[in-house]
Amino acid sequence: MKLIADDLASIRGGRTLFSGLSFTVGEGEALLLTGPNGAGKTTLIRTIAGLLGPAAGSVRLEGGGADRSVGEQCHYVGHLNAIKSALTVEENAAFWCRFLGGEAERIATALAAFGLDALRDIPAAYLSAGQKRRLGLARVLVAERPIWLLDEPTVSLDEAAQAVLARAVDAHTGHGGLVVAATHMPLAFAGARELRLGRAAAAA
Amino acid sequence: MTSFWQLVCRDLRVAWTEGGTVGVALGFYLVVVTLLPLGIGPDLNLLARIAPGVLWVALLLAALLSLGRMFETDLEDGSLEVLATGPLPLEAVAAAKSLAHWLTTGVPLTVLAPLLGLLLDLPPEAYGVLIVSALASTPGISCLGAVGAALTVRTRRGGLLLALLMLPLYVPTLIFAIESVRSATMGSEAFLPSFLILCAISLASLVLAPLAAAAALRFQLQ
Numbered sequence: 001m002k003l004i005a006d007d008l009a010s011i012r013g014g015r016t017l018f019s020g021l022s023f024t025v026g027e028g029e030a031l032l033l034t035g036p037n038g039a040g041k042t043t044l045i046r047t048i049a050g051l052l053g054p055a056a057g058s059v060r061l062e063g064g065g066a067d068r069s070v071g072e073q074c075h076y077v078g079h080l081n082a083i084k085s086a087l088t089v090e091e092n093a094a095f096w097c098r099f100l101g102g103e104a105e106r107i108a109t110a111l112a113a114f115g116l117d118a119l120r121d122i123p124a125a126y127l128s129a130g131q132k133r134r135l136g137l138a139r140v141l142v143a144e145r146p147i148w149l150l151d152e153p154t155v156s157l158d159e160a161a162q163a164v165l166a167r168a169v170d171a172h173t174g175h176g177g178l179v180v181a182a183t184h185m186p187l188a189f190a191g192a193r194e195l196r197l198g199r200a201a202a203a204a
Numbered sequence: 205m206t207s208f209w210q211l212v213c214r215d216l217r218v219a220w221t222e223g224g225t226v227g228v229a230l231g232f233y234l235v236v237v238t239l240l241p242l243g244i245g246p247d248l249n250l251l252a253r254i255a256p257g258v259l260w261v262a263l264l265l266a267a268l269l270s271l272g273r274m275f276e277t278d279l280e281d282g283s284l285e286v287l288a289t290g291p292l293p294l295e296a297v298a299a300a301k302s303l304a305h306w307l308t309t310g311v312p313l314t315v316l317a318p319l320l321g322l323l324l325d326l327p328p329e330a331y332g333v334l335i336v337s338a339l340a341s342t343p344g345i346s347c348l349g350a351v352g353a354a355l356t357v358r359t360r361r362g363g364l365l366l367a368l369l370m371l372p373l374y375v376p377t378l379i380f381a382i383e384s385v386r387s388a389t390m391g392s393e394a395f396l397p398s399f400l401i402l403c404a405i406s407l408a409s410l411v412l413a414p415l416a417a418a419a420a421l422r423f424q425l426q
Contacts, residue, residue, distance in 0.1 A: 049289050051425050071289040080282025084214070086221035098210045101291055139286070 001063040001146055002026050003048070003070070003178055008057035010043050017043050019056070023195055030169060030179040030189040035197035041182035042079070044197065045149045048180060049076040064146065074147040079155075081136030085125035089116055089135055092124055093142055102143030110141035114164055129156040137165060140172075148172060150181040162188075207292045208300050215304030218277075225270045226308050230316055233266035237320040248325045255324035256385035259334065262320075263313050264374055267345050270309045271370070272363045274301055274353040275421065288425060298417035299410075302343075302350045310342030326389070333388040333395060337402055341377050344406030347413035348373055354420035377405055 002024055009019035017040030025031045033041045046052045048059050050071030061070050083092050093107050093116075111117045114134040119127065124135065133156050140148050148169070154162050166188045169179050173190065181187060219226055240258055241251055278284040278301075287297050317338050318331045326334070352370040356362035380398040387394035 046285075049285075051285055051288060053426070072291060074289055076285060076289045078282055078285055080280075080285070082282040082286045084218050084277075084281065084283070086218050087214075091217070095210060095214045096286070099207045099214075099287075099290055099292075101207065136282075 001061065001176070001178065003059070003061055003147060003180070005048070005059050006057050008044070008047065008059065009055045010040060010047060010052070011055045012040075012043060016055075018197055021057070021197075025178045025180060027176040027178065028173045028191075030173050030181065030192040032187060032189070032192050032194045033180065033182040033197055034184070034194055039198035041197055042151055045076070045151050045180060045182055046078075048147075049074050049149055051076070061147075070147070073145055074149050075140040075143075075145045076149045076151075077136055077140060077153060078151045081132050082139065083124045083127075083132055083135055086123065088121050088123055089127070090120040092135060093138055096139045097142035100139075100143035100145070106142045110138040113141055113168060114138045114161070130158055130161060133157055134161055134164075137168075141168065146176075147178045147180070150179065152182055152184065154183065154185050154187065166190075207290065208296055211287070211292070211297065211300040212304045212307075215301060216307060219304070219308040225273050226312060229266045229270040229309050230312055232269055233262055233313060233316055234320065236262040236265065238323060241324065252325045252327060252389070255321060255326040256330070256334075256382045256389065258324060259317055259321060259326070260378055260381050260385070263317060263338070264345065264371070264378060266313055267309055267342070267349065268367055268370060269363075271305070271346075271349040271353045272356070272366050274305055274350060275357045276353070276362075279357050279424070284421070285425065288421070294418035294421050295414045298350050298354065298421065299347075299414040302347045302414065302417075305349070306343050306346035310338075310346050314338040314342055329391075330385050330388045333399075334385050337381050337384040337399055340399060340402045340406055341381050344377060344402075344409040345374065347406075347409040350417040351413050351420060354417040354424065357421070357424050377402065380405070 004024045006022055008021040010017045033044060035041055043052060047054050048070065050069055059070055061073060064073050093111055097104065097107050111120055114137060116134055116138060119131065127135065137153060153165055157165065170190045173179055237258060244250065275284060278287065288294055314335060318334055321331060321334060349370060352366045355369065356366045359365055380401045384395050384398040384402065387398065
């Protein structure tokens with residue numbers, strides 16, 4: 001399986017964020033998107049997820065399920081955590097698990113991996129920012145999807161949680177998964193390549 | 205299909221736990237219908253005559269009040285983007301959210317309508333017709349409303365814009381719903397045709413509105 005971006009261009013609000021951007025992410029690879037604010041990291045991730053149409057070029061998946069779109073094979077974790085405050089931690093995780101078609105056993109594993117099992121019966125409204133982020137990230141573990149798209153995943157995470165995330169990502173790439181993450185922080189993902197957006201985008 | 209029902213169940217659960225929007229819609233309906241006789245005066249003949257119109261206009265406004273939040277909460281917390289990359293097409297997401305809206309707003313309003321009819325001295329023979337026509341038209345109100353809710357999802361304080369967009373589209377529903385109830389009170393034969401038209405409007409909305417709502421959502425997510 002191979003994620004291929006071919007000659008991508010994106011124009012937001014009349015401003016060209018990037019153009020002629022091509023890259024491939026193969027099985028077991030992690031790609032880190034870096035660059036200054038406004039370089040188009042989020043836009044690129046949303047384009048891969050199929051939420052934004054590119055101004056030119058295409059994103060395609062080689063060797064994936066041909067009947068499903070690229071977006072349907074991605075876990076998209078954006079700036080927002082997709083958590084309902086009225087529901088408990090476990091209900092939130094359980095909903096995404098069932099909606100995304102994961103097995104029920106994964107819920108407990110995902111919550112335990114991100115250190116949320118003690119909080120499972122607490123309404124999500126009472127979580128701290130970092131705990132909400134962990135619950136948002138736990139979504140990638142509740143259902144199996146080959147591509148993880150993480151937009152600044154470490155925002156408001158403490159060091160322990162960052163290590164948990166790095167372990168989860170390494171395990172995913174270790175099983176042949178693909179990861180694309182936008183970040184300002186150095187992320188300790190094993191064997192990650194860097195794609196710098198912004199001025200240097202054409203050279204990358 | 206499981207994803208569809210999971211989404212409906214989650215929305216029902218959130219509505220039940222939060223309680224806010226459903227309570228506001230029901231409370232609004234109650235307040236409007238009880239205030240009106242205070243303004244018009246205790247003329248029971250007059251009240252009975254205008255009862256179908258009052259009950260239906262107030263029901264539409266109450267339903268409209270809760271429509272604004274249909275997609276807004278999901279956009280605010282990021283759920284909508286995950287739903288868009290999920291196994292369901294956005295059309296099915298819109299249909300599921302419309303169904304949840306009908307169950308949390310349309311059905312409670314339908315239950316409340318005959319009780320409020322008592323306050324307006326609605327003739328006894330009209331209650332059955334009122335319930336049946338409300339059951340037939342509220343699914344259409346929810347589905348059609350999803351289009352307006354999707355179009356205004358990014359608009360700050362979009363409630364008024366939503367009302368301006370949707371109320372003209374609800375005019376046919378309003379006319380035939382009032383007509384069907386009035387036919388029962390007047391003893392005319394017009395019930396069946398108006399009722400069938402109400403069903404037709406709902407069925408057409410059920411099929412077409414999710415397509416339009418999904419198109420609007422795709423645009424809003426850009």
